[in-house]
Amino acid sequence: MFLSTNKLKTLRQEKGWSQEVLAKASGLSVRTIQRIEADGKASAESTLAIASVFNLSPQALKATSDEIEVNWTRKMIMKNIVALLVISGAIAMLIILGASAKLYIDVASGLFLILFLYAATIVTFGTHGMFKSLAGLKYLFTEEMVGGSQAQYLEQLYSSQVKFLYGGAFIGLIIGTIAILGNVDTYENFVFQRASAVNLIVLFYAAVLSEGVFRPLSIKLRTCDIKG
Incomplete structure (x- = not known):
């Protein structure tokens, strides 16, 4: 209880x-x-x-319906940290096997995606929602939760942020594609292919954040009250 x-x-x-x-x-x-x-x-x-x-x-x-009550244990925190490290390691391994790690680093794309994510969050949920989103990241490291309305609110917030990330990536892809095609006459074949590859990085970042952080969080919060 x-x-x-x-x-x-x-x-x-x-x-x-x-x-x-x-x-x-x-x-x-x-x-x-x-x-x-x-x-x-x-x-x-x-x-x-x-x-x-x-x-x-x-x-x-008992915890009221609008609170999130969590049973924090060191074992549980460490288990979830290890799980996140395994996911990160698997992605890193694929990056190393695929090509040079430098190809996957694009500060401009990452900054655009983060700014778009939290700007859209503020427009939809207000600044309060943005801070709730950041504070709620701690729930990645636990499993035993009793949710209520606060859990439902955060679940909706993180589900929306998954959409914001893919939406931002889609906009980035469109802008990048227009820029590449608009200058196609100035590119050599290799440069064109390289530019096209870099254009996909924003989608890669969106997928990593969505499927590695925000979607697991939204599912955890959605199901916390129905676990046996």
């Missing part, structure tokens, strides 16, 4: 209690109180003990 860490801390502080006092009043250990206030995960017995101290029902301590 997930309890609202904010609600529990507020109730304790309103009484002027330390974690030690709450532990003594509830009959739980100080370590248990610290753990519950840190990650919100509590057994039914611990929930009942704490609720009785505050003369509340156990349901009143």
